[in-house]
Amino acid sequence: MSPVSEEALRRAFELLSEEIRRCTLCPLAASRTHAVVYRGSLRPRLVFVGEAPGRAEDLAGQPFVGRSGRLLDRAIDQLGSGLGAYGVLNVLKCRPPENRFDPHAARTCRPYLDRQLGLLRPSALVPLGTKALAALEPGAPAILEVAGRPRRFADRWGFPLIHPAAALRSTRLHRRWDQDVQALGSWLRRGALETL
């Protein structure tokens, strides 16, 4: 694919973002405050993929700005310069009532994720938790079996992690989160993204 100029990319991504913000294709549109599109670089090496906005994200219109987001941002700080440019988004763009992930809405929403990734063209994806992993790899094993190791998806590499909300719920899973973030850091320091 030919390289896209910064300005053309910015415009195409903004048009897509506006389409997502105005979307009424599924019932979640009726209960949202804001659709939650993306935060990060338009030329990310790595994109973190969450499940769906929670209450804080719905109010702010930004992904991962609540408690889970603070843990994710700490991990991003720890990864430091080895991470480089990155982005954060969700499979579902609107908050599901009671934060219950809605597979039907996820199917309707899916083309937005594919179009975002088509423009951003990251080298690798980091699905956060079971639902994000399943969206990238239908039929994938349980997240605890595969988190903390690189994994091949259909069209790119990934490095699944457990969801930060799970890490906040138990000491055991917090330890697992810390270990897996360290493993992601080692993978990046070994130059994994340069060789994909």
Ligand code: URA
């Ligand atoms: N959990 C997610 O999966 N995504 C968010 O944006 C916030 C919490």
